[in-house]
Amino acid sequence: MMSQPILLIEDNPDDVALTLRALKKNNILNQVTVASDGAEALELLLADGPLPGLILLDLKLPKVDGLEVLRRVRANERTQIIPVVVLTSSKLDEDVIASYRNGANAYVRKPVKFSDFVEAISTLGVFWLLLNEAVPD
């Protein structure tokens, strides 16, 4: 089981609160760090501190957008192995393709209905935290 913290990169405080709530409802107890824009996320990731085991990344972010964050994460030797799940409102083909092209491991469109949202987070949690072999420490 993956025990490292999760990094949630999300600018909308409502979505942050809902994601945290959905994680809690699914008994996912990993520590969650929140970065509210792309620049803050890169600062956290490119510093020497401990790295997250999973990144949940919104695409439309202030300052540095999600795709750029993804590119920089993949370009850096330390961070390039971290699984990145794009978690966004958009389901534009261009966004999906650009995300995969830049090295996203998964692309999930945030459902509007909260019960669906909770279910999506639960599925993500089961897969990335339990089923999937995490990157060794």
Place this chain on the structure above:
Amino acid sequence: MGGVVVAQPSLADSEGAGDVTQSEQFSMIVSSSDDAIVGKTVDGVITCLNPAAERMYGYQAAELIGQPMSVLCPPDRAGEVKEYLAKIGRGEHVSHHETVRRRKDGTTFPVEITVSPIRDIGGRLIGVSSITRDTTDLEKSRSDSALSRRYEDLERANRNLEMFTYSVSHDLRAPLRALSGFSAALLEEYREVLGEDGRGYAERIQAASDQMAKLIDDMLQISRISRAELDLHQVDLGAEAAEIVQRLRRDEPGRHVDFIIQRPVQVRADPALIRTVLQNLLDNAWKFTSRQDDASIEFGTKLTVDGSVCCYVSDNGAGFDPAYADKLFTPFQRLHTIREFPGTGVGLASVRQIVERHGGHTWAEGAVSLGATFYFTLNAEETA
């Protein structure tokens, strides 16, 4: 040929242009001009014309001399000649007037006309001359550049639409998620505090935000259809319909509905889009027969009045008031309350849009409680 006769040999035989008199030279300029030059009396009777005028109007000079100028005008412009003459009579000018003229064979063409007075030495008006330029090519290049401008405008509008689609898909969903999520949180964590009324209100917020999310998704789907490239293939609509029916039966095994599906129905269409058409029409038929004990739904083809083939989906369900037959295809237009029959009112709008993309038409027949029939034609061969 030529009302203006020029002594060509005198130029060829002479040792230089210097031997040609000024009036001969002038006459040569007139006869070699590409513009039609016509002389006429003050009453507008043609007296002479140059070769370009013969070519332009398709007449021999002899056919025109002695005729009123109006023979060169289309009937709706016949009055112009009089106007020109009146202006010249008043000492005014007619220059670079854009109008239309008529050839001998009846065809018309755009021109630019300049009309000038001819005066004798004493200044008395003795005639009128006109110089006419055929502006067909000019008009064409004008309309070509207008066309390319419109194309650019259209491209820009499409790009804006895509940007709009993006922001709709992204920006509108976020606040909806908050409405749905936090009303769910209220219901879960403050159930007792809220009381029965409060819980009812929170549930309404949830239902409304979910409904709006569906509307936004449907709106996005419509915009995607209008931009999608058609990928035409041979499709058996009968087989597609049968597959959709299987799924409907599987999803609601409790219902008993008689289906009559004509097979095969071979058409040329975009498979994914035409499937959406059948899906929407059969979903509707299924939905609107849900209160029918002896429900029956049919997919088939018939001949239309003009001899072409059209497809139809008919049912014996709730039907509709024929007064609203055409409104059915308008986006977000619904004839039933959500409580009676759920839906967003986008299904038939997508159907019409897809069918029209294929060069076809849609229409509906029906009556309240007597079922409905939805027709569509496809014409993809011609439009592909």
